[in-house]
Amino acid sequence: MTAALETQALGKRYGSQWALRDCTLEIPRGSVTALVGPNGAGKTTLLRMAVGLTSPSEGSVRVLGLDPEADAGDALPRVGFLAQEHPLFGGFTVAEMLRVGRELNPGWDDDAARARIAELGLPLKKKVRSLSGGQRAQVALTLALAKRPDVLLLDEPVASLDPLARREFLQSVLEAVAERGLTVVLSSHILAELERVCDHLVILAVGRTQLVGSIDEIVSSHRLLTGPRDAAEDVARLHEVVRESHADRQTTLLVHANGHVYDSRWTVHELDLEEIVLAYLGQDAARRREEAVA
């Protein structure tokens, strides 16, 4: 079976600036993936290319095996997309927004859409403009879900929401995943709020993919080692060192381990996901500082 989302050396340049570069990843069907990276890492660009809003400058992107631009007619009905600012037609009522969904999507599930709106207690006759941010996000999500997509792409879906609305929104996404078994990719610059709902992780940094995998794998393959400074090179030969810090005699290494670490000179600690992600993002920040100096 083809992957839900697959990119090959994907890159996008605006003028002389690369928004995303050399991005290769594969997101399996049925997964819920967090796309994490600092602001400007190219998360939005990646998701927009996946739904055909933006053309790649190099490399390729496939959604369910289809080219989002060339095969737009086949790909679009199967991909749901929610842009960061939850765009809706401000002057339309909620009922009219549902009609938009019905008119523009052959696979539209009107009963489900109406049921969802009723469940959320949103008045059909109210103008979208007068809804709260959380309510608008829910209407936008309803539109994306009632289209009955196989893949749902959410760009910073909860960034603009208050904590309660965040919880409700993510709960809605989880329910849809449970009901329909769809693939979800959500981007965020904060991991904490996504960890609860995701089983896969992609870290984007300096516009490049840094890490792709299931969260279980990622957690089990990263270790924190403390040991003598002169042994650090031996470790680097076998494992990928993500971050290192040196004290007088002791060195601390955060490694992406290639199997077990069998060296008795090192003390091995387990890490939680947040520490791992921070290490990657810290590495990214250091690299950016170097680039800025250079």
Place this chain on the structure above:
Amino acid sequence: MIWLSWRQQRIETLITALLLVILAGAFIPAGIHAADLFAQQHVARCANRQSQACGFAVGNYILSTGVLRGLLDSGWFNLIPGLIGVALATPILQDLENGTVRLAWTQSITRRRWIATKLGFAVGTAVLAGALFSVLFTWYEVPFDRIFGHWDKFDFEWFVPVAYTLFALGLALAVGVVIRRSAPALVVAYGIYVAGRVFVESWLRQRLITPLSVTFGSRSAGPNLNNAWVITQYPSNKAGHPFVGTPGVFQECAQTGSKGFKGLSQACMERHGAGFTHAVYQPASRFWEFQGIEFALFAGVGLLLIAFAAWRVLRAD
């Protein structure tokens, strides 16, 4: 998609309809009145004829038809086709500006179809509105055209109003996709529309086909220029060169008899490089040719601009 296009363009369509209804409300009664008076006052006999009696009859007729035609003469109504065209571009530009295109383009329809439907709707409405505008004034002008010819209200009649609305629509769309903000885009586009119209009307139009010119003796009746578009007319010598002397020549050439002033001596006037009239004009028979050229010009540029906007939107990231 058709429902969505209509729903998003509803306000602009209603504004357009309202404008046309106001115009029709003013000009239909006035037009009926003008046609009735035309028959009652037997103005038809003066069509294409120059005489003092007819001068009075026509003057009287124009006065009795009311003030509306004077308003039309002032040229302000030329702004309306532009207003309609620019207004009809707003829904698309606002969609692009507010980012709501990203909502439309991530439903199940392709971007190509979205553009085709939205533009088709705007162009269709603009053409219809331009056509209604033209029908209203072409009908209203029927009696006046019998006196003055078609040239008189060239901008309001037949094909060109449709081209003007398309031109304004194309301008607003093209400027809008380039500067990406709808309010300034509409203002800039409207400014260009007015400038373009003024340029064509005051400079380009008369040069589209080399005008005819004629020189005739002041005493002869001369050619009938009643239904022609007279671009310029001035006193001249026999060769058609403008008269450059002083008004003193009139005193010198005046012939007086027992009853006072009898007229000017033609021989004397000719000696002083006068005595003729030179006219540069486009004959009535060229009206349709000019309508065709100007329609092609404005509609062509308008459609090119619309195509440019579509291409930009299709490629937009």
